[in-house]
Amino acid sequence: MRLQSLLRLVPAYLLYFSLAAAQNPLQLLDAETDAFINNVLADWKSPGGVAVAFVKKNDQNQWVDVETKGYGRANPDGRNVTEHTTFNIGSNSKLFTVLATSVLINNATLSPRLDWHTKIKSVIPEFNLTDPIATQEATILDLMTHRTGYPLHDFSYRYTDVATDAIRKLQYQRQSAPFRDIWQYNNNMYITLSHLPELLVGKPFGRYVKENIFEPLGMTSTTYSYQLADSNRQRADGMAREGLDVYTDPFAGTPRAVKYWTSQTGGEDGSVLAGAGGVITSAADMAIWLQTLLLDGVKPGTNQTVIPPGALKRAVTGLSVQTGEPEWPEVSLIAYGAAQLQITYRGHLIIEHGGFIRGFNTQISRLPNENIGVSVLTNDHEYGKVIGEIIKNHIIDKALGLTPIDWNSRFVLHSPLQHSTQPQCDHRYKAVKSKTPVCATPRPENAKPPSANFTAIAGVYNNDGYGQIELCLVTPEFPNLNFATNSSCGAVTSNLTTILPGGIRPGIPTLIAEVNSPWFSHIRVEHFNADLFNISLLISTPANDTAKPYWTFNDKSSSDNAIIGELDVEGNRIGFGFAGFWAGLWDGAEAGVPKPLGATVRERAEVYWDKK
Numbered sequence: 001m002r003l004q005s006l007l008r009l010v011p012a013y014l015l016y017f018s019l020a021a022a023q024n025p026l027q028l029l030d031a032e033t034d035a036f037i038n039n040v041l042a043d044w045k046s047p048g049g050v051a052v053a054f055v056k057k058n059d060q061n062q063w064v065d066v067e068t069k070g071y072g073r074a075n076p077d078g079r080n081v082t083e084h085t086t087f088n089i090g091s092n093s094k095l096f097t098v099l100a101t102s103v104l105i106n107n108a109t110l111s112p113r114l115d116w117h118t119k120i121k122s123v124i125p126e127f128n129l130t131d132p133i134a135t136q137e138a139t140i141l142d143l144m145t146h147r148t149g150y151p152l153h154d155f156s157y158r159y160t161d162v163a164t165d166a167i168r169k170l171q172y173q174r175q176s177a178p179f180r181d182i183w184q185y186n187n188n189m190y191i192t193l194s195h196l197p198e199l200l201v202g203k204p205f206g207r208y209v210k211e212n213i214f215e216p217l218g219m220t221s222t223t224y225s226y227q228l229a230d231s232n233r234q235r236a237d238g239m240a241r242e243g244l245d246v247y248t249d250p251f252a253g254t255p256r257a258v259k260y261w262t263s264q265t266g267g268e269d270g271s272v273l274a275g276a277g278g279v280i281t282s283a284a285d286m287a288i289w290l291q292t293l294l295l296d297g298v299k300p301g302t303n304q305t306v307i308p309p310g311a312l313k314r315a316v317t318g319l320s321v322q323t324g325e326p327e328w329p330e331v332s333l334i335a336y337g338a339a340q341l342q343i344t345y346r347g348h349l350i351i352e353h354g355g356f357i358r359g360f361n362t363q364i365s366r367l368p369n370e371n372i373g374v375s376v377l378t379n380d381h382e383y384g385k386v387i388g389e390i391i392k393n394h395i396i397d398k399a400l401g402l403t404p405i406d407w408n409s410r411f412v413l414h415s416p417l418q419h420s421t422q423p424q425c426d427h428r429y430k431a432v433k434s435k436t437p438v439c440a441t442p443r444p445e446n447a448k449p450p451s452a453n454f455t456a457i458a459g460v461y462n463n464d465g466y467g468q469i470e471l472c473l474v475t476p477e478f479p480n481l482n483f484a485t486n487s488s489c490g491a492v493t494s495n496l497t498t499i500l501p502g503g504i505r506p507g508i509p510t511l512i513a514e515v516n517s518p519w520f521s522h523i524r525v526e527h528f529n530a531d532l533f534n535i536s537l538l539i540s541t542p543a544n545d546t547a548k549p550y551w552t553f554n555d556k557s558s559s560d561n562a563i564i565g566e567l568d569v570e571g572n573r574i575g576f577g578f579a580g581f582w583a584g585l586w587d588g589a590e591a592g593v594p595k596p597l598g599a600t601v602r603e604r605a606e607v608y609w610d611k612k
Contacts, residue, residue, distance in 0.1 A: 028054050028399060029067045037071045040390050040408055047255030048239035048379035049073045049081035050387065051283035054395060055290045055373045063291065063300070068283040074236040074379065076257050076544070083283040086221055086235045087377040089362040090355030093279035094339035095315065097193055098144055099297075100209045102311035104196055105140075114200075116141045116314055124195065126164065128171035134179040142180065143189035144338035145319045149179045150186050151593065151606075155537075156466045157188070159516045161272045163195035163205070172465030174606065176593045183320035183336050184593065187276035194275025206270025206278070216306045217299055219288055222281040224270040229280040238359010240381040242543075242551045251383070256551055258359035258381055259521075259541045273518055277357050283377060286364065290373030293366055316340045316351050330405065345393070346402060354385065358519065358539075361385040363392050372399050386411045443508065448530040451569040454509050458489070461576060461609035469609070471511040471525060474504055499540045503552045520554065525565055525576075533565035535578055568601035568608075577605025 029052060037050060049072020056065040070081030105114045117139045120127045129135045134148050142148055153173045157166045166188055177184060197208035206224035214222045221234070229235045241253025270278055281289075291300035297307025318335025326332060332344040343350050352365035361384030366373040376392050378384035390407045397404040450457065458473040472489035474496060492514045496504065500522060504510055511525040520537035528534050539553040563580035579595060598604045 027065045027067070028056075028395065029069045033395070033398065034069075034071070036394055037391055040387055041072045043408060043412065044380070044383045044387055045251035046072060046239075046378075046380045046383065046387060047076075047241060047253075048236070048381075048384070049085075050391060051081050051083060051085055051087060051236075051286075051377040052391065052395070053083075053283040053286040053290060053373070053375040054399070055287055055294065056399065057291070057294060057371045059371070061295065066287055066291070068287050070283065073239070073255075076237065076239070076255055081236065081379075082234075084221060084234050086229045086280050086282045087362065087379055088238070088277070088357050088360045089279050089281055089364070089377065090277045090357035090360055091187075091339075092353050092355035092362050092364050093275070093277050094144075094190055095353060095364075096209055096213060096279055097190055097275040098315050098338045098340075099307050099311055100205075100212060101140060101144075101193055101196060102308050102314070103208075103212045104200060105311075106308040107201070110200060114140070114196075120192065124167065124192065124199065126167055127192065129175070130171060130173065131175050131179055134175070137179065140193070141314075141319070141338065143193055144315075145336060146183050146185050146189070147180045147320050148186060148189060149175045149177045149181060149184070150188070151176045151184050152186055153465070154187055155517055155519060157191065157272050157518070158467065159272070159518055163191050163198075163272060163275075166191045166272060167195065169465045169467075172463070174465075174596070176596075182593070183322050187273065190276035191272060194270065204269035206266070206268050206274050209270075210268065213306060216304065217288055217292055219281065219285040222279060222285045223268065224266060224274045224278045224280070225268045226280070227267060234282070235280070236360075236379045238357075238381055239379050240359065240553060242553075244382065256541065256543060256553075258553060259539060271518075277355065281377075283375065286375035286377070290364070290366060290375060294368065294371060294373055314338065316342060318342050328410075345396065346400075348396075348400060350396075354388075356385065361388050363388045365392060365396075367396070367400075370400065372396070374399075443527075444529050447527065450527065450531050450533075450567050452567065452574055454511070454527075457567065457574065458511055459574075460612045462612055463607055463609050466607055466609075468612075469513040469515055469523060471513050471523075473509075474512045475508065475510045499550045500538060500552050501548065501550060503538055531567040531569070533567065533576075535563035535565045535580070537563070566601045566604065574611040575601065576609040576611075577601040577607075578609070579604060579606045 037052070041050065049070060051070045052068065054065065054067045055063065057063050068083035070083055070085055072081050073079065074081045074085050104110065105116065114123070119136070120138050120140065120143060121136055127135065129148070129150065131149060138148055150173060156169050156173060170188060194205040197203045197205050201208070223229055237257035240256055240258045242256045244250065244253040266274065266278070288300060292298065292306065293312065296312055297305055297309065299306050315338040317337045320336045322334040322336040322341055324333055330346045335342045340351055340353055343352070348367055349369055350365050350367055352363060355362040359381045360379055362377045364375045374392055374395050376388040378388050380387055390411060393407045394404060454473055458471050460468055460470045462468045470488060472492050474493045492512060496512065503522070503524060505526065509527040513523040515521065515523060521540045522538045524536040524538055526534045526536070537554060540550050541553045543549055543551045563578060566577045568575040568577060596604055596606060602608045
């Protein structure tokens, strides 16, 4: 067969990359970079790995460097990460949502037409918020830029919810800042945006993005379906450290796979969290994506426009200040647009976004003035964000020919290892989030009882914005508390020691609620003193070990989970107010939002639960 005939059998994008690779051998991900990344993984004792994509073009739109490579472990069995290993990219999924919305905006068959300033209420009549101004005035762009006045409220939706369920709950969730006043991250608003394709063109969100972005770009490994990603045995497990003790060795622990949140629902249609954080992809496909972004929406190797003209410019235009206090002298304030932020690093403009979802941390960045793009995907739950930042900065320093900054040492100096003399404080939060360390307070030896007995406290609680939870009394050493008094609680408590090992601490009256949340499986409510309770969000996680079939993930008993429950008793009425630190239920503190104050528990609570 003649060469021309053979070439016609090769997909255009594969031929393009093959020719580019032949003409441009590896330049940046060389032996020095390999050693650096492997040393970072070793220094942070990572149970997982990293997949990196790096691209660079010249002013004639010719690609002078396209590289992808994997490092470390993809799963507990030791399978290596490669450029084809797929990772969940968390909130880096949001740019796909923004650009899919831009395709709708570009759709001339819609009547009325959409634009960036279309008011959501005019398209989705069921869109209601507690703030009537925000309800009537919030636009597509307001939802994309996190300036509705509402904090995260991430624990309001459930695995089995669809977008319309999440939208219905918005009207009952507490606002924490005035409309368009400040930047506050909110996944629920991206869930709302993900409803638009189905509502306007009758296409499930996941399939709409696949048909309009993934397939036209040839991103064959990119999907919203856990099942599809898992079918070719390339999917990485999110990796965490069982038995992590921040007071002895904050990096030690048994490597364990983290339960993959998308495993229960969705498929290629997309789960409830698809628009906010559902994309699964590889370094190889991220190279295509970075090239497309640097080409302003044109498919690399062709003249095919996939992303409508002007959409990326709209997305990167900063409308809010995300961070007013730079973390390091080399970086600037952060301006946030639509799922993209602008920051300068050592005088160079970077457009980027981070992503986190259980078990995964990602960073996708581009330097448009230097025609450079870099993507770092990690499956280290606890320290993947730090690892990704170190690697990204090292690659950028090297690509720009700058004297490299020792970012690894900088972050290690801010890690828990440097604070072992302060055993009452968990400094992981300072290392990863640049926040004040969370400090635990031991439960008093002679703790006062609450205003209601524990059997009265147990029961079903409701918050219309969050749904129902049933608190089951589970502490067996307090038999007079009428342990597991009903059949539904009996089902929860009967095998609790198996599915939540170590989750119940002896000597402390404890209630447990089972919740089908993408973020946690159980809420643990431990009595602290009088009407105060410690709240922990735990995850029962399969261990693939016959001797120990489950392990308890996210148990921060010894360091406090930073969420406080306050019992509210008035006559026969019982309620619970939950509030917290940056890890609280509504998570508004990240934007500098003051926590709610008031004379009553209901006023002070981020989320208030009424007992039914």
